[in-house]
Amino acid sequence: MREAHAPTAMAVALAVLATWRGGRADEPVAPAQGAATAPVVATPPPTPEMSDVEILGTPDHGLHIDSVTTRLTGFDQFGNGYQAQGGPTPISPGSERATILEPQADIEATQGDRWKHSIHIPVDLVSNASPHSVDVMTSASKHVESGSIDWAATYKMDAVTDATLLGGVHLENPFRSWHGGLAGKRAFADGDTVVSASFVEVFDWFDRFDIHGGRHGRTDRSSTTGSFGVTQILTPTTLVDVNYGFTMQAGEMGNTWNSVPLSSLQRGPEILPDERARHAVVARVAQYLPWDGALHVYYRFYADDWGLVAHSLEGELLQRLSRSLYVGGHYRFHTQNGVDFFTTLAAPDGALRTADSDLAPFDAQTIGGKVVIDTPPVGDVRALHFEVGYDRYVRTNDLQINVVTCETGYRF
Amino acid sequence: MALTPDTLDVVRQQKMYDTREGAAGGDGAPAGGGCGCQ
Numbered sequence: 102m103r104e105a106h107a108p109t110a111m112a113v114a115l116a117v118l119a120t121w122r123g124g125r126a127d128e129p130v131a132p133a134q135g136a137a138t139a140p141v142v143a144t145p146p147p148t149p150e151m152s153d154v155e156i157l158g159t160p161d162h163g164l165h166i167d168s169v170t171t172r173l174t175g176f177d178q179f180g181n182g183y184q185a186q187g188g189p190t191p192i193s194p195g196s197e198r199a200t201i202l203e204p205q206a207d208i209e210a211t212q213g214d215r216w217k218h219s220i221h222i223p224v225d226l227v228s229n230a231s232p233h234s235v236d237v238m239t240s241a242s243k244h245v246e247s248g249s250i251d252w253a254a255t256y257k258m259d260a261v262t263d264a265t266l267l268g269g270v271h272l273e274n275p276f277r278s279w280h281g282g283l284a285g286k287r288a289f290a291d292g293d294t295v296v297s298a299s300f301v302e303v304f305d306w307f308d309r310f311d312i313h314g315g316r317h318g319r320t321d322r323s324s325t326t327g328s329f330g331v332t333q334i335l336t337p338t339t340l341v342d343v344n345y346g347f348t349m350q351a352g353e354m355g356n357t358w359n360s361v362p363l364s365s366l367q368r369g370p371e372i373l374p375d376e377r378a379r380h381a382v383v384a385r386v387a388q389y390l391p392w393d394g395a396l397h398v399y400y401r402f403y404a405d406d407w408g409l410v411a412h413s414l415e416g417e418l419l420q421r422l423s424r425s426l427y428v429g430g431h432y433r434f435h436t437q438n439g440v441d442f443f444t445t446l447a448a449p450d451g452a453l454r455t456a457d458s459d460l461a462p463f464d465a466q467t468i469g470g471k472v473v474i475d476t477p478p479v480g481d482v483r484a485l486h487f488e489v490g491y492d493r494y495v496r497t498n499d500l501q502i503n504v505v506t507c508e509t510g511y512r513f
Numbered sequence: 514m515a516l517t518p519d520t521l522d523v524v525r526q527q528k529m530y531d532t533r534e535g536a537a538g539g540d541g542a543p544a545g546g547g548c549g550c551q
Binding site: 170205324326381403409410411437439490492500502504 | 519520521522528532535537
């Protein structure tokens with residue numbers, strides 16, 4: 102990446118050499134041809150006016166990679182849910198056992214003075230014991246591989262205004278999804294206040310299964326999200342952000358293979374509305390602590406027209422131990438009341454019903470920590486970043502996850 | 514001092530919650546209930 106700056110350096114060097122080739126200002130000017138016999142009075146040549154390009158070189162509009170970050174995360178999940186088959190009886194909850202390996206890469210790049218690109222590439226390798234009914238019946242998705250490419254290109258319109266173009270695609274065995282959107286932000290009051298807004302459209306296109314694992318063509322779903330936020334510097338050590346978002350979804354709202362235990366001691370398909378309107382308000386606070394620490398607090402309120410209301414509260418404490426080492430710990434509490442039509446034993450009458458444990462009433466807690474090392478510059482690399490962390494996620498409706506993650510980053 | 518200090522850490526946490534909590538989504542990110550990737 103360092104070589105990418107070579108043209109600029111070369112242009113500066115050539116510009117300097119060009120002034121030398123033009124002669125020195127204190128040398129007499131050579132007589133013009135044909136005027137050799139005429140007496141010449143040496144006069145100082147006019148000082149050449151140099152342009153910015155001659156002094157600084159031609160602006161380089163090439164792509165410069167500023168940082169590359171990779172993260173590898175492993176999830177080990179245990180638990181049971183009523184949407185899954187495979188329990189001891191047809192109406193018993195089935196296993197939600199799964200192991201997931203998730204590599205990610207993030208590339209940050211700049212292009213000229215105004216463009217910034219963020220490219221994010223996550224991959225999921227999922228091994229399911231049988232979290233989904235189709236695994237029990239056919240093993241059709243016992244192993245799932247999926248990947249995405251997300252790209253955000255931000256254009257600096259002026260000193261206080263940015264506009265971002267978003268796009269991405271997600272590919273998975275029975276599932277395709279792509280999204281696009283626009284986002285913008287503008288700073289006021291010398292940057293103390295930043296107002297932002299975004300619009301994102303997501304289109305999902307995926308296989309339709311029945312609860313016995315049979316495929317029945319394809320179905321789709323669209324999600325339209327608009328959000329508005331304000332970030333405010335309250336004091337030199339306090340930063341606050343508030344954001345409201347609204348999402349309208351339409352189409353097939355389930356994964357199509359979830360099942361519901363019925364009072365007839367059989368299982369039937371999940372029956373969901375074909376639209377969902379979702380609201381969320383998020384507040385974040387970052388506070389610097391005078392003993393080289395920082396406190397992050399996050400609160401989120403959520404409500405939708407399926408009757409689901411949720412509160413999430415999270416706190417993270419970071420403490421620097423030396424110039425290149427800091428540690429962090431965090432705790433999150435989430436509670437939700439469940440959708441109006443959640444049941445673990447439904448009447449076989451065709452009314453709205455779901456037994457999905459993700460839509461049930463439950464409380465969830467996450468506790469975790471991390472160790473981070475940021476090394477001084479090494480060669481052409483301006484900073485090296487190493488991080489290792491662990492999270493434990495526990496839900497009151499029988500789901501537990503151990504998460505181990507590690508990250509390596511290079512800033513050029 | 515940043516509100517979200519690490520992009521990939523935020524993304525992996527958000528994805529874990531999006532795919533396991535029915536109340537995920539609706540706050541500027543693509544709403545939950547989507548892929549079966551986790």
